[in-house]
Amino acid sequence: MSNIESYEKAKNDFSWDIARDVLNWKDGELLNIGAMCSDRICDRGDADKTALIWEGFGDRKEKYTFNDLRIYSNGFAQFLKAQGIEPGDRVCIFMDKIPSLYFSFLGILKLGAIAQPLFSAFGDESLEVRLASANTKAILTTRKHVRKVRKIKDKLPELKNIIVVEGDPAKLKEGEVFFDVESAPKIEEFDVFKSDSESPSVLHYTSGTTGQPKGALHVHSSVWGQALTTSWVLDLKDDDIYWCTADPGWVTGTSYGIIGPWVLGTTQCVLDSGFTSSRWYQFIQDNKISVWYSAPTAIRALMKDGNELVGKFDLSTLRHLASVGEPLNAEAVIWSGEVFNGLQFHDTFWQTETGAMMITNFPGMEIRPGSMGMPFPGISASVLDLESHEPVTEPGKVGLIAFRPGWPSMFRSYWKQPDIYRSKFVGATEDAMPDELRMNPELWYVSGDRASIDKDGYYWFVGRDDDVINTGGHLVGPFEIESALVEHEAIAEAAAVGKPDEVNMEVVKAFVTLKPGYEPSDDLELDIMNFIRKRLSPLAMPQEIEYMDRLPKTRSGKIVRRYLKAIEWGEDVGDISSLSDE
Ligand code: WT7
DSSP states (O other), X not given: OOSSOOXXXXXXXXXXXXXXXXXXXXXXXXXXXHHHTTHHHIIIIITTSEEEEEEESTTOEEEEEHHHHHHHHHHHHHHHHHTTOOTTOXXXXXXXXXXXXHHHHXXXXXXXXXXXXXXXXXXXXXXXXXXHHHTOOEEEEOHHHHHHHXXXXXXXXXXXXXXXXXXXXXXXXXXXXXXXXXXXXXXXXXXXXXXXXXXXXXXXXXXXXXXXXXXXXXXXXXXXXXXXXHHHTSOOOTTOEXXXXXXXXXXXXXXXXXXXXXXXXXXXXXXXXXXXXXXXHHHHHHHTOOEEEEOHHXXXXXXXXXXXXXXXXOOTTOOEEEEESSOOOHHHHHHHHHXXXXXXXXXXXXXXXXXXXXXXXOTTSOOOTTOOBEEXXXXXXEEEOTTTOSBOOSTTOOEXXXXXXXXXXXXXXXXXXXXXXXXXXXXXXXXXXXXXXXXXXXXXXXXXXXXXXXXXXXXXXXXXXXXOEEETTEEEOHHHHHHHHTTSTTEEEEEEEXXXXXXXXXXXXXXXXEOTTOOOOHHHHHHHHHHHHHHTOTTTSOSEEEXXXXXXXXXXXXXXXXXXXXXXXXXXOOOOTTBOOO
């Protein structure tokens, strides 16, 4: 039987207090995600239950119990405290998906500090922008990635502690500290920070169309949303073995790759090695995975490798599949039903800002392949007319996906950017503060995506309402790429847009004009690609560079990405009468 009995019933009887019942939570208990995911599971009698099954490159394998989680997160909390980190300080986690990433995440929260996880494939410029924005005080990293921190540390006066958690301590540079939690003395007791529902917990950076990435700030009470969606949508039960394929540098990897499963006391698996279809199937088989949360790009890549490969593995332990991050095409849903014992991927829609799932397919619900499903009970959703911003009443008409504010895991602000936060709400008064916006049930939080709703209430994704590029489920901001492109010695002007891709949905394509003295060539193209890969990340690296004599601009001189994108997607270029013809 599913954890959610029936969608209709759950909707009618809904209250977020149900999340407390699911966790067997009593008033007066400590609301601290770090402790709730470790100490509390031990207290309920599951200290020896496996919390984490970890595999890395080669045949590296580790297993940790909830008691290990408790002790090692205490270890990080204590160590950071001794380094002078205080509640509210931002502590960046910059490492591959190694066990210390998970221990330190919980440890930072136990200390009352704010965890700022960043994707380890980020280059030094991506890192610098985000550390500068958050005035980050400490960074936890590994030998492999510390070199990127060394490059930028002189530009970050507020970054006081550079902590390396793995590798050879003898190779550290001056000012760096080594801390290996597993060989350090075990910390049995730590006085956990008495957070309340509004204490900040996690700061996730996300890209927009204009300007540099913004930090979406979350709080400890996000746990109610994460726990209940994990229970009802991912359907986790005590004996499940769960695998979330996302990296905690992105919100899926924290909300559903750390918090949701562990606060429920579920055993979860982490695979820290690159993607190959056979490695993934092997991982499911070896660890008897039963619930699997992944992303459309991965599913399409598996699909490409064919049905015969799937047949070589015993995947009979799987019982429930879900997906997030980008549109899940109908073919991928149908294919999964064919190859995974009749199990279809359940699409879920949400964002860094929402902190937890918003529109979902539930176990037991009829899946309409290609649809994102229906709003989670307790979430009041609509699509708003593109012009009037009134809820659309006609089935099938496209509008902007919007939510009434006030759900527990909603972001509380953009770090130091309350004006941008405000701009996300339809109907907000000019001087409204983030807390007023978040509590005002008359407003709409607008997601920035377009969809339609069919006559039965199913949501169908149409596309983003802005120029942000979604590559393999990761958002990359065109502005960030363009700013980095024009730092290249050969480039005068640049525009970055998404270009269709069979597996990744979109990849980055750059249009550039060159400075006098530079000629287009394949070598230059490669050089530019590498330049972006190193500074930003492999995701942001253009897969193609087109040299232009000039870029399309408005009369006021603004580059028109919309025009370039429309050409790339073979769409009508729309009204170009305002484009300059100089
Ligand atoms: C954006 C949010 C939240 C998890 C990971 C991404 C796109 C997300 C779907 C879906 C179509 C989707 C939207 C959204 N997106 N889920 N099921 N179908 N598009 O978090 O990096 O904040 O990205 O990803 O465009 O706004 P994020």
